[in-house]
Amino acid sequence: xxxxxxxxxxxxxxxxxxxxxxxxxxxxxxxxxxxxxxxxxxxxxxxxxxxxxxxxxxxxxxxxxxxxxxxxxxxxxxxxxxxxxxxxxxxxxxxxxxxxxxxxxxxxxxxxxxxxxxxxxxxxxxxxxxxxxxxxxxxxxxxxxxxxxxxxxxxxxxxxxxxxxxxxxxxxxxxxxxxxxxxxxxxxxxxxxxxxxxxxxxxxxxxxxxxxxxxxxxxxxxxxxxxxxxxxxxxxxxxxxxxxxxxxxxxxxxxxxxxxxxxxxxxxxxxxxxxxxxxxxxxxxxxxxxxxxxxxxxxxxxxxxxxxxxxxxxxxxxxxxxxxxxxxxxxxxxxxxxxxxxxxxxxxxxxxxxxxxxxxxxxxxxxxxxxxxxxxxxxxxxxxxxxxxxxxxxxxxxxxxxxxxxxxxxxxxxxxxxxxxxxxxxxxxxxx
Ligand code: UDX
Numbered sequence: 001x002x003x004x005x006x007x008x009x010x011x012x013x014x015x016x017x018x019x020x021x022x023x024x025x026x027x028x029x030x031x032x033x034x035x036x037x038x039x040x041x042x043x044x045x046x047x048x049x050x051x052x053x054x055x056x057x058x059x060x061x062x063x064x065x066x067x068x069x070x071x072x073x074x075x076x077x078x079x080x081x082x083x084x085x086x087x088x089x090x091x092x093x094x095x096x097x098x099x100x101x102x103x104x105x106x107x108x109x110x111x112x113x114x115x116x117x118x119x120x121x122x123x124x125x126x127x128x129x130x131x132x133x134x135x136x137x138x139x140x141x142x143x144x145x146x147x148x149x150x151x152x153x154x155x156x157x158x159x160x161x162x163x164x165x166x167x168x169x170x171x172x173x174x175x176x177x178x179x180x181x182x183x184x185x186x187x188x189x190x191x192x193x194x195x196x197x198x199x200x201x202x203x204x205x206x207x208x209x210x211x212x213x214x215x216x217x218x219x220x221x222x223x224x225x226x227x228x229x230x231x232x233x234x235x236x237x238x239x240x241x242x243x244x245x246x247x248x249x250x251x252x253x254x255x256x257x258x259x260x261x262x263x264x265x266x267x268x269x270x271x272x273x274x275x276x277x278x279x280x281x282x283x284x285x286x287x288x289x290x291x292x293x294x295x296x297x298x299x300x301x302x303x304x305x306x307x308x309x310x311x312x313x314x315x316x317x318x319x320x321x322x323x324x325x326x327x328x329x330x331x332x333x334x335x336x337x338x339x340x341x342x343x344x345x346x347x348x349x350x351x352x353x354x355x356x357x358x359x360x361x362x363x364x365x366x367x368x369x370x371x372x373x374x375x376x377x378x379x380x381x382x383x384x385x386x387x388x389x390x391x392x393x394x395x396x397x398x399x400x401x402x403x404x405x406x407x408x409x410x411x412x413x414x415x416x417x418x419x420x421x422x423x424x425x426x427x428x429x430x431x432x
Contacts (some may be wrong), residue, residue, distance in 0.1 A: 002078045018163060318384050
């Protein structure tokens, strides 16, 4: 089938490349001409393991192309995916849909044959209704159908999550669109993905409700970890003991620093804002947001305690600063709160991250990027493991810096406390 992906961010680029790898003709469109030029050269603007190879392979065999010509790309395609950004509005908690609506207007003036228009971006409930209104101003309703098809891709695992989804959610009551989309997704359905057809609004809400629930699950285990620290219990025993209950499930029960990223913080705020529009109070999600926002301060207080409240001139290392491993994404990473706070208290901070230097810390006093783990921990008083990169899992701290005995605060529980303590290091972690 001929597909047009509007927007070449995480969602549009990954989905477009994977659809082309399944044998479809895909045109990925972006208004950023330089980005399109780079993509044609195989230079990928996002850090996503395995993506570059897939782009180069499918661009070479001409199933995948890139363009800045939105009108022509829409005209040439049967299915149009809206994959533009829906960030949180400034000084508000609702989603900014300006890009969604502006591409909808473009689409409405390019309908030369029956089109399926799909919102793949995360959009609030009733956005599909709005898009339908915009397009039907200039087009007969028989000439198009607006469908919600949310994605559930995790950064760093996006290709795997696309190829092996638990479910494909199609929000549409239009039989023809359902038939076409079931055919489009057949290669994944035949591998075991569940095809779920709901109303459009239900599909829009499934996305927000899913992310909000995952954020709730993480916040829940983080708070239980606080109780474990006070009662000498190992949080990992709790995660295992709970997770074996099939009604709970073992994933997303790893305690850590606050959840971050481009989705959970944005989507939890947006669903509350949508609910308020419909006079509904989502008190559980509100408390999740509050608890998660407080978590960075909670862990910072733990750092102050570890250093006996003497932070000035203390040398602190952050191993990893991104919001999670296998991404270069810093959005809402808990390091963005912790590092400035420690700098303000006079600490001298060095950080190492496998994805390199971060401009976010450029203006923060006494924060220095080191390009090796060794250099980042040299002369350190406290080493904080902030992100669970595989690069950190087999570090032998004893050999790393001869004779130096720094304290280790493992915010991701990637080390065995007994092993680290046996090497003579003071060791703190989460909920153990
Ligand atoms: C999330 C959803 O998982 C995905 O389905 C959706 O499409 C986009 O948002 P992502 O934000 O890329 O994906 O990352 P995810 O792996 O979900 O982690 C989100 C945050 O939760 C990270 O800060 C991570 O460190 C944290 N997390 C995750 C935990 O603290 N514990 C866990 O057990 C899992």
